Amino acid sequence: MLLQEIHLDGLVEDDIVWKHTLSGHYSAASAYKAQFLVMVLSPMDQMVWKVWAPSKVKFFASLAIQDRIWTADRLAKR
Incomplete structure (x- = not known):
């Protein structure tokens, strides 16, 4: 339908x-x-890196904010 006008x-x-x-x-x-x-x-991104926490916790939190954690449901889709 979209190409009919071309x-x-x-x-x-x-x-x-x-x-x-x-x-x-x-x-x-x-x-x-x-x-x-x-x-x-x-x-939230700035708050994650300014808070006191181990580096691996900050890194995990930044991935969580960006929705880049490979949870079980995302792995099942893949």
């Missing part, structure tokens, strides 16, 4: 445009910045 013109050369720069040209810097566009910073 009309191709065989006389026009294809053009690739990178939407993350004003010029439309790809750069590694713009790709790096694009990774963080939807990232939401949490004040």
